[in-house]
Amino acid sequence: MTSEWKPRSFAKQVIAYYHEKGRKDLPWHNTKDPYRIWLSEIMLQQTQVKTVIPYYQKFLKAFPNVLDLANAELDEVLHLWSGLGYYSRARNLHKAAQMVRDEHQGEFPQSQAELESLPGVGRSTAGAIAAFAFDKPAAILDGNVKRVLARCFAIEGWYGQTKVLNKLWDLSEKLTSKNETAAFNQAMMDLGAVVCKRNKPLCSECPLAQKCQALQQDRIAELPHRKPKKARPSKSVYWLIYLDKGQILLQKRPPSGIWGGLWSLPEIEIEAKVQKQYSSERQLDAILHKFSHYDLHIYPLLMQKKPNISIMEPSSQQWYSLAEPLSVGLPTPVSNLLEQLKQNLD
Numbered sequence: 400m401t402s403e404w405k406p407r408s409f410a411k412q413v414i415a416y417y418h419e420k421g422r423k424d425l426p427w428h429n430t431k432d433p434y435r436i437w438l439s440e441i442m443l444q445q446t447q448v449k450t451v452i453p454y455y456q457k458f459l460k461a462f463p464n465v466l467d468l469a470n471a472e473l474d475e476v477l478h479l480w481s482g483l484g485y486y487s488r489a490r491n492l493h494k495a496a497q498m499v500r501d502e503h504q505g506e507f508p509q510s511q512a513e514l515e516s517l518p519g520v521g522r523s524t525a526g527a528i529a530a531f532a533f534d535k536p537a538a539i540l541d542g543n544v545k546r547v548l549a550r551c552f553a554i555e556g557w558y559g560q561t562k563v564l565n566k567l568w569d570l571s572e573k574l575t576s577k578n579e580t581a582a583f584n585q586a587m588m589d590l591g592a593v594v595c596k597r598n599k600p601l602c603s604e605c606p607l608a609q610k611c612q613a614l615q616q617d618r619i620a621e622l623p624h625r626k627p628k629k630a631r632p633s634k635s636v637y638w639l640i641y642l643d644k645g646q647i648l649l650q651k652r653p654p655s656g657i658w659g660g661l662w663s664l665p666e667i668e669i670e671a672k673v674q675k676q677y678s679s680e681r682q683l684d685a686i687l688h689k690f691s692h693y694d695l696h697i698y699p700l701l702m703q704k705k706p707n708i709s710i711m712e713p714s715s716q717q718w719y720s721l722a723e724p725l726s727v728g729l730p731t732p733v734s735n736l737l738e739q740l741k742q743n744l745d
């Protein structure tokens with residue numbers, strides 16, 4: 400496939416695009432600070448630029464450098480991350496900062512292999528940090544770059560499959576400029592985000608249009624191939640609302656899994672037996688929360704009984720004042736529900 404494009408001429412087109420039209424003024428541009436670059440790369444995984452900007456600024460204000468982040472409480476980190484989703488990123492961010500502090504004397508490592516050993520840093524993120532912060536000739540392959548390459552070279556198959564992913568990595572390694580790697584990588588990210596969009600790509604503005612296989616073969620809507628469809632799973636739970644003098648009982652979720660380490664309402668998975676047990680409690684409006692891989696149907700119940708305080712563990716349960724909220728990480732549907740309860744009490 401690469402016979403269509405000589406790597407050098409591909410890189411030349413991409414770099415020319417960067418100099419002419421590439422994005423150069425986002426808050427994490429114009430810096431070589433690996434901490435800032437790493438933070439932005441982690442936040443940008445699965446999240447759009449406009450959503451990331453305020454979180455990135457808030458984080459830098461609270462933790463101006465990697466040591467501030469490493470020394471912070473995880474609860475504080477999760478609190479600042481609340482609403483950004485994919486919370487394992489925040490937990491890994493905290494762990495990785497501690498690893499930089501404890502195993503690398505507070506300095507980010509520069510090699511691809513050492514960067515990849517940090518929690519939450521995969522091959523593409525390590526490549527981005529190595530290229531942007533340390534001017535290394537490292538390739539990247541984030542979601543945007545995958546789409547550009549899959550279309551430009553008409554790569555068959557879904558890139559969740561190892562052989563397809565390996566093919567894309569081979570292409571990225573071959574095509575990446577060894578001299579102007581940072582400009583090349585930035586331009587590829589920009590092309591995917593701004594020009595070669597998932598829907599309605601702007602091919603007339605694309606520097607790769609002349610030899611793009613998807614465009615030539617009229618297969619843009621088909622490429623890249625989507626994940627084969629399976630029935631979407633779902634789960635139903637009760638959230639138990641214990642309200643006492645303007646305070647709500649919150650429970651800390653287990654450290655891993657969905658919303659790991661965040662504070663939520665006590666949760667019970669709904670089964671026939673459980674339904675009977677809670678049938679007399681007042682149910683508030685149901686909430687549908689869509690995760691990337693399943694739907695969660697939440698049925699909040701206003702509990703009449705008091706919780707069994709004797710079994711409360713202070714490290715995993717606490718009373719949360721609606722009038723004076725604590726700085727703890729809350730999943731978005733929990734903070735929305737607490738806000739709704741507060742308004743009803745006012």
Ligand code: SF4
Pocket residue numbers: 547550551594595596600601602605606607608609611612613614619
């Ligand atoms: S020509 Fe169109 S489909 Fe091909 S890479 Fe450019 S924007 Fe994407």
